[in-house]
Amino acid sequence: MSNQSKSGKGTESVWAGELKAFHDGSHTVPIVNSVTFAYNDLDEWYEVAKGEREGHIYSRNTNPTVQVLEEKIRILEGAEAATSFSSGMAGISNTLFALLKPGSRVVSIKDSYGGTSRLFLEFLPAYNIKVILCETDDHEQMEREIAEGCDLVYLESPTNPTLKVIDLERIAKAAKKAGAVTVVDNTFASPINQNPIELGADLVIHSATKYLGGHSDTLCGLVCGSKSLIHKIFLYREINGASLHPETAYNVIRGMKTLELRVNRQNNNAMAIARFLSDHPKVEQVYYPGLEKHPGHDIAKRQMHGFGGILSFELKGGYESVKTLLHNLKYVHLAASLGSVSTLAGPPRTTSHVELSEEQRRQLGISESLIRYSAGIENAEDLIADLEQGLGLI
């Protein structure tokens, strides 16, 4: 485990990785756009190249700006080490390809992010890697499958789009017993709301495209964990080449300075909106782990510091009602993605789960009247008033 002293998450969001002033007293992180790094002394160059001395050789491998971002997420997640990628999916696929080999067995869940599901269903089986997808909230099934032999357990919590909650501590314990590595995609929660390493996970993955960047203007992936696992993943990425550009790293660093402010606001907005929708006659069902009636509420209360900024809800009146509401909202962009300062919403049947059949969606509990709503940092009163007028038109 890391041994840094524990500051508040707001303080860490601002200062982690940036305590000392940079070149020439620069107060902000310099964007080092150099691909290669020059040495005056061949012996020094040789030592850096051999990994015996700190320094940079080539930016596909390491870069000073990118390194600050990796340090920031490392501290926020309480990990020993971190590495970075050009997108969240690059982080996920590099992690899986670095750690798995033909004959490996993976246990995961049905409600994974769409891109991750495609890795599990299309790409990994081509390398003779067996993937078992369990019912997302069936902890007993996961424990049974893990006990049958498992190299890697891959989890997400809360999940997309119905915000199912997995007891991460319980499943990580089962994985440890089986000698498997536990990987948690923590994108939905962000490090402000949940820290899977504290709950026993070995690796934490973020699509920093979402809450960490926070402004929907940057693709980035980050992975944290033990020194040895991160080194293995880093060596694979070095050659695979899915490296993060320093300009992009800077955008994410800047975004992360307000991470705690944004996420706390989004937690409060989502909770207020979930309560408002729960009482509305045009709304059939609300999915939000902060609601006492949500099936995962007790686990979420135990393992999360906040319930997150994403909720989903079903309207009465089917897809026609979805169209009426979404076409008449003022403070929402109808778009994929989540975790931005501005509110984003859309029907999973059009966005994250467009490739599934109606029947497959039904099996995942995704009805055509379901809307996913990622609350931004606007004032809750305005978002609620907007929803109220839109629902009034149904």
Ligand SMILES: *Cc1c(COP(=O)(O)O)cnc(C)c1O
């Ligand atoms: C968006 C997302 C990803 C993929 O991230 P990209 O940055 O778009 O590649 C992975 N997992 C979750 C939970 C996501 O929401």
